[in-house]
Amino acid sequence: MRSDKTGGPERADRPAGATMATYKVTFEPAGVTVDSDPSMYPYGRHGRPGSVLDIALTHGVHIEHACGGIAACGTCCVRVESGGENLCDSDDEELDTIDRAGDNSLNSRLACMAVVDGDVTVRIPD
Numbered sequence: 692m693r694s695d696k697t698g699g700p701e702r703a704d705r706p707a708g709a710t711m712a713t714y715k716v717t718f719e720p721a722g723v724t725v726d727s728d729p730s731m732y733p734y735g736r737h738g739r740p741g742s743v744l745d746i747a748l749t750h751g752v753h754i755e756h757a758c759g760g761i762a763a764c765g766t767c768c769v770r771v772e773s774g775g776e777n778l779c780d781s782d783d784e785e786l787d788t789i790d791r792a793g794d795n796s797l798n799s800r801l802a803c804m805a806v807v808d809g810d811v812t813v814r815i816p817d
Contacts, residue, residue, distance in 0.1 A: 725750040
């Protein structure tokens with residue numbers, strides 16, 4: 692695969708040389724920031740396409756996900772430090788799983804469900 696102007700692989704459904712906005716996703720406490728290109732979603736098979744989990748695993752950032760990214764276990768729960776407005780809205784399934792996981796923080800999200808649509812910083816718990 693060739694690379695396009697954004698530095699990522701070129702997709703067949705995107706014209707050669709076309710550029711698309713990329714988002715910066717920062718993972719704390721590691722301090723790792725990656726560029727995420729929405730035209731490349733899905734990256735893998737874990738979580739929703741373009742989710743925090745999908746982006747993290749593609750870029751070598753480890754997030755626990757015992758259920759494989761289907762919002763069943765809550766092990767991929769992360770805290771949103773900034774850019775929460777750039778994530779899709781939580782649905783009832785996600786909120787129920789977060790509650791069962793015992794996380795009562797208002798800025799908690801399941802990495803497998805939170806689809807990125809702009810710059811965001813998340814904290815992965817120890």
